[in-house]
Amino acid sequence: MKYRKSRTVTAMQALSILLVIMSTFCIVWLRASVTSLEYKLSSLEHTKMEALRDQKSLVAQRAGLMTLARAEKSDLAGMGFSFPERKKVVYVTSGQFKGAFKASYSK
Numbered sequence: 889m890k891y892r893k894s895r896t897v898t899a900m901q902a903l904s905i906l907l908v909i910m911s912t913f914c915i916v917w918l919r920a921s922v923t924s925l926e927y928k929l930s931s932l933e934h935t936k937m938e939a940l941r942d943q944k945s946l947v948a949q950r951a952g953l954m955t956l957a958r959a960e961k962s963d964l965a966g967m968g969f970s971f972p973e974r975k976k977v978v979y980v981t982s983g984q985f986k987g988a989f990k991a992s993y994s995k
Contacts, residue, residue, distance in 0.1 A: 952958070
């Protein structure tokens with residue numbers, strides 16, 4: 889009877905030691921995974937900041953290219969740009985709309 893008890897106790901001790909070792913390795917692996925994810929997140933945030941900086945730069949370039957002063961400057965170069973009169977503006981639609989159109993510069 890003593891032999892069975894000591895065998896069960898030994899098995900339980902071995903199982904508990906194995907469980908402690910496995911849980912330690914799991915905790916270390918979990919911490920390493922979290923650290924790895926933090927590094928990836930930091931890299932993605934850096935990439936996002938670069939993309940936002942590039943977007944702001946491109947928006948500023950687009951605004952510079954679309955200014956009225958640039959069109960007037962091109963007109964001074966002899967390209968012949970001019971704003972049309974309201975009577976010369978024609979709207980083309982794909983549908984069969986039979987109504988009056990309003991020609992204006994409002995958006």
